Amino acid sequence: MCGIFGYLGTKNTATSMILDGLKALEYRGYDSWGVAIKKEDGTLFVQKHIGKIGNARIPSFHSHIGIGHTRWATHGGVTEANAHPHIDCTGKVAIVHNGIVENFEGLKLDLQNKGHRFSSETDSEVIVHLIEEIQKTQSDLTIVMQKLRSKISGMNALIAFFPEDESFYIIKNGSPIVVGSVDDDYFIASDASAILPYTNNVYFLEDNEMLHISQSGISLFDNLGAKKIAKFTKLSYSAKSAEKGEYKHYMIKEILEQPKVLKNIIDTQTHEIEIAADLIKHAYGTYLIGCGTASYACLAGTYLFSKIAKRHINFAIGSEFSYLIDFLKENSLVFALSQSGETIDTIASVKKAIKRKSKLLSLTNSEGSTLYRMSDTNLLLHAGTEKAVASTKAYTAQIVYLYLIAHQLADSLDDGKKHVTQAIHTIKNLIEQKSKIELLAKEIAKHKSIFILGRGVSYAAALESALKIKEVSYIHAEGFAAGELKHGVIALIEKETPVILFNPEDETYEDTLSAAHEVKARGAHVIGVSSKNDKVYDTFIEVKNCADATIIPNVVIAQLLGYYLALAKNLDPDMPRNLAKSVTVK
């Protein structure tokens, strides 16, 4: 949450690089944005705006150093004053911050009593006044920043910019931050994707580290202030996959990329799938965890492991797992799923599991991310950068991974690959006929609620589908286990209420069909998603049977429906209100 970008180097194009960096990071927060850039005449140019950065311009001037920020509000509403960067009373320090300063209230009161003038309601602003206050008795900036570190609590990542000194101090504890270096140019960002247009040579700061950057180079300090070596690594992915290209939105681009992403897993990840299966086989219990969409992939995983591999794999929501870990043992395996690898709720739970010495296996889409780095074994989805806030290709890639691991455990990997190949063909057919889903979206966009029903793994698909629809179209969508209908849910059904039914021809078929009749009898508009049509369906979407991999095309239908519902309602599917792509605060 919140995007931070900084540039310090030899080029005089800092303004455009910072703006481009913020645009690349906008998916992390888009309430407001701002920059602080040193002009050649020595003055500091500061500009802040409410809203998305979109095609914003800033006056063009030569500069070789500056910082920028795109915000997802935590403390303090969406106002220009609350936008970052924040500047101290003297105008000599500027900061951009991601995270929460948990003890800001006490610090603020104290600083106000000492005469500091605050211009925002944010927790972040205390940082800059605190730096100013410490500087009154200490001129060595490294010591100033070390003192600052010891005074603020919470999960934070920040850049402190000293324009006179032409240097940055970067602090990290919890929230992610990465530095890219090429020749004498340095780029700092919340996410490597914003740095990749310039270099793939990066260093991911670890918790409690502090990095100083100036024209004379970089110095890294540990939590006690001792110098250490920053070991840069070369990332293997490029900036190209993060471009929108000819597409109107990232969401549709990423939906349409799925056949290629899923095929890549079949073709290249066999060794990794074998490794994961082996870890599960030898673990004393495996616990799948993730948040949001990743949690629904985990839930689907429990069904797939049970049915295909005859194994009970536990599942918990990432933010809840912390309260469920007292039974973890040294030989327990925590299998964490996260597109970004930065979701704080998942990471916080994982840290507790590591304290209990459990092993960590992760499946992320972000090489070098926090979760990737802290894992004993890290697997990558290789799905290419996912920019739209609503996760699509990462979800289906997670399902394919879990599906193939389950088949590997059952010694039937070839069958698993065959089903996924069928699922890919089915997705391609659906994509060719996407105009039908667009028409359906226009028809049902006026409704306040949509319900989605399924049993077994289709129940997990129903939950994910509902999330996709509600987050981008703001229509109340609920996924339910079809069998639960009679236990209360059916009270919600009114005349014409759209009810989507995932009804693959598996062991759930007949019972799910009964649910269709039950909602139809109460006036619902029944949308059947199945390989077999039935007269109970008012609308039928054909999805060929691909064994248990049918969950994949089924969810793609909901992704397309969510996308077209957003368009029908004139909404921006890439940046839904109140959300940010990467949830790095609690």
Ligand code: F6R
């Ligand atoms: C929904 C969505 C979120 C994320 C969740 C976890 O479309 O994208 O629910 O799935 O915030 O994110 P990651 O997978 O990055 O841990």
